[in-house]
Amino acid sequence: MSTITTWSDEAITAKIRDIAKTTFGMDLPDSSQPIKDSGLDSLALIDIVMGLEETFGCQLPLERLPANPTINDFVALAQASLAER
Amino acid sequence: MKEVVVTGLGIVSPIGQSAAEVLDHLLAVRSGISLWSAEGFTKTFPAGIIRGDFNDHFEKKDLPYLDRITKMSIVAAEQALADAGLPSGLGEPGPRAGVFAGTVSGGADTQTTWLHDYSAGGKQTARPFTLMAGMHNAPAAWISIRHRIAGPVITHSSACASSGAAIGDAMRWIRAGDLDLAIAGGCEATLNAPVMGAWDGLRALARPDPGDVGRSCRPFSRDRGGLVLAEGAVFLVLESAEHAASRGAHAYATLSGYGIACDAYHVGSPHSRGQTAAITAALRDAGLHPSDLSYINAHATATPTGDPVEVASLRDALGDAADAVPVSSTKAQHGHMLGAASAMELAVCLLAMKHGFLPATAFLEDIDPACQLRHVPMVVERDVHICHTLSLSAGFGGTNIALVASRRID
Numbered sequence: 001m002s003t004i005t006t007w008s009d010e011a012i013t014a015k016i017r018d019i020a021k022t023t024f025g026m027d028l029p030d031s032s033q034p035i036k037d038s039g040l041d042s043l044a045l046i047d048i049v050m051g052l053e054e055t056f057g058c059q060l061p062l063e064r065l066p067a068n069p070t071i072n073d074f075v076a077l078a079q080a081s082l083a084e085r
Numbered sequence: 086m087k088e089v090v091v092t093g094l095g096i097v098s099p100i101g102q103s104a105a106e107v108l109d110h111l112l113a114v115r116s117g118i119s120l121w122s123a124e125g126f127t128k129t130f131p132a133g134i135i136r137g138d139f140n141d142h143f144e145k146k147d148l149p150y151l152d153r154i155t156k157m158s159i160v161a162a163e164q165a166l167a168d169a170g171l172p173s174g175l176g177e178p179g180p181r182a183g184v185f186a187g188t189v190s191g192g193a194d195t196q197t198t199w200l201h202d203y204s205a206g207g208k209q210t211a212r213p214f215t216l217m218a219g220m221h222n223a224p225a226a227w228i229s230i231r232h233r234i235a236g237p238v239i240t241h242s243s244a245c246a247s248s249g250a251a252i253g254d255a256m257r258w259i260r261a262g263d264l265d266l267a268i269a270g271g272c273e274a275t276l277n278a279p280v281m282g283a284w285d286g287l288r289a290l291a292r293p294d295p296g297d298v299g300r301s302c303r304p305f306s307r308d309r310g311g312l313v314l315a316e317g318a319v320f321l322v323l324e325s326a327e328h329a330a331s332r333g334a335h336a337y338a339t340l341s342g343y344g345i346a347c348d349a350y351h352v353g354s355p356h357s358r359g360q361t362a363a364i365t366a367a368l369r370d371a372g373l374h375p376s377d378l379s380y381i382n383a384h385a386t387a388t389p390t391g392d393p394v395e396v397a398s399l400r401d402a403l404g405d406a407a408d409a410v411p412v413s414s415t416k417a418q419h420g421h422m423l424g425a426a427s428a429m430e431l432a433v434c435l436l437a438m439k440h441g442f443l444p445a446t447a448f449l450e451d452i453d454p455a456c457q458l459r460h461v462p463m464v465v466e467r468d469v470h471i472c473h474t475l476s477l478s479a480g481f482g483g484t485n486i487a488l489v490a491s492r493r494i495d
Contacts, residue, residue: 025145039146046213047149 133315187247
């Protein structure tokens with residue numbers, strides 16, 4: 001019997017902040033602010049998505065993100081992708 | 086035609102991470118060769134290894150983009166600008182400035198890491214920075230971005246002549262009046278297991294000297310055992326003489342001659358005709374006779390077949406002067422820096438000219454009879470007035486470069 005791990009919004013947010021800190025040494029802004037405001041570029045955002053995909057074991061379709069995403073946008077994308085798993 | 090001068094040196098090498106450190110090593114004839122090994126790789130080799138990862142020069146957010154070769158290149162270029170008395174960033178964006186870099190393999194660590202992740206780790210998708218960190222033109226691109234250099238930003242790859250071609254190209258742009266200033270040189274960072282194994286496949290690498298690994302590279306010696314790979318980055322600031330004068334900059338020398346010629350013979354074996362042609366072309370470009378040369382820094386990698394071919398080339402090109410012009414190969418100390426080799430050896434020539442000495446060929450106790458020249462064995466010769474100096478580089482594929490630097494007449 002397989003078990004499906006659920007992730008809270010807070011846990012996903014913490015994971016995103018941890019990846020940004022560990023990989024890029026960056027403290028991300030408030031979760032409702034665009035992540036690029038911190039100085040990270042679009043490739044760094046892809047790297048964060050790849051880190052989340054490894055963590056969750058599922059694909060996160062980047063095309064569903066808005067042009068200038070916030071942490072909250074990433075959390076919503078992750079939750080939607082986890083729900084579709 | 087504009088006079089081109091060298092106003093800045095930046096060196097990250099196995100014998101020092103500044104021009105001053107390199108000078109100390111050259112004067113003491115101290116080797117920078119140590120023992121290379123890698124986890125999971127059974128063989129060890131002598132190599133010109135540079136300690137440290139250079140991460141403290143950069144913001145952490147930029148590090149995923151920066152292969153080791155790019156980090157070393159940025160550090161060397163910033164040294165060169167500081168030495169030239171130029172501000173980091175060069176002020177306004179500069180279409181009258183360019184970057185010319187040479188490399189054999191580009192971001193080799195990034196490339197091999199991804200290939201390992203794919204083949205051994207089963208990964209299907211690389212990190213998003215992989216292509217841009219691994220590409221050959223990453224060092225030049227990053228130098229241009231950091232210093233807002235908006236003119237030609239060009240990467241040369243002609244094996245071990247790469248940085249010589251880059252410097253020669255930059256020289257021509259400035260001579261023609263199309264640029265005022267260029268950062269030119271080369272870089273290499275390939276001391277990883279797959280690349281070492283590839284070189285070992287050529288049976289061209291020296292084995293560690295059993296008594297002292299630092300003595301493993303012995304150009305022109307009867308008992309030479311092959312080349313010693315090294316890493317590093319060396320960049321020079323080149324300027325038109327009038328641009329340098331307008332800002333009161335000191336010049337090491339005039340870059341007076343550039344010769345490039347191909348063997349058109351074999352992809353991996355040198356032929357003396359190409360080297361001879363490059364030397365002859367550089368001397369003609371500088372308006373010099375062979376006997377005008379005060380010092381030659383030879384390519385001499387210490388391979389059994391390569392060194393005698395180069396000696397034959399020098400004899401062909403120099404004629405009677407071949408018995409009189411001092412020659413040495415400083416690779417015995419810093420190893421073969423591949424894409425940075427030409428730039429490193431031109432920098433050695435410039436330091437020798439500035440400080441009045443002839444660099445030695447370390448460990449040249451027993452000269453191969455097939456390599457007879459006017460050598461500088463073991464010990465530097467001091468109090469020497471160098472007027473004109475030539476550096477020769479020869480690459481796989483047959484491309485040969487000769488660069489001539491001349492003392493400025495004040």
